[in-house]
Amino acid sequence: MLSVIIPTQNNELALARCLAALVPGAVDGVVAEVIVADRCSSDGTAQVADAAGCRIVSQDTPRQARVEAALAVVERGTWVLVLEPTVALEPGWQREVGSFIDGTERAGRSEEQRAVFRFAFDEFARPKRISQAVVAVRGHLLGMPVPEQGLLAHRTAAHRLLAREGGGMALIGALLGWRKLSVLRSRALVQPQHS
Secondary structure, three states: OOEEEEEOOOHHHHHHHHHHHHHHHHOOEEEEEEEEEEEEOOOHHHHHHHHHHOOEEOOOOOOHHHHHHHOOOOOOOEEEEOOOOOEEEEEHHHHHHHHHHHHHOOOOOOOOEEEEEEEEOOOOOOHHHHHHHHHHHHHHHOOOHHHOOOEEOOOOOOOOHHHOOOOOHHHHHOOOOOOHEEEEEEEEEEOOOOO
């Protein structure tokens, strides 16, 4: 049902946490495959991906080009979820995604509708809560989510856009139309970056 694409670059520890949160989706039959779009990592990112049974697309190209390359090799999912490696989806996410996909397909709007998760930090601190509120307002008023919110879209819509634009534009930006964007109740928990 769902192919997950994770663009990485030296995200060994974060990727392990991100993949662990996807396991319930695989168990419930929501996640069909995971493709790690890696930018020639020098740490253990590729080993973590391989140990978890992910497919790996490795290129020394910017994030957008790697996401497009991974999208080109999707085999199993009719829907695609682009997810940052620093994000762990909160428990129960797979049920909501499954319901969203089922409802959208029954309504005949699967190629028009996209979704993102709610943004949240995986720790409680005042500066983090302020940043979280800013992201929420930005998304609500401007329809501009951040990459950490993930992007859920129908595979056919993404392929059609690539064919029409020849891959020469920002795929993620083009897929995000504020009128077609749903914000799911489940949260994408961002792992704080500590110095």
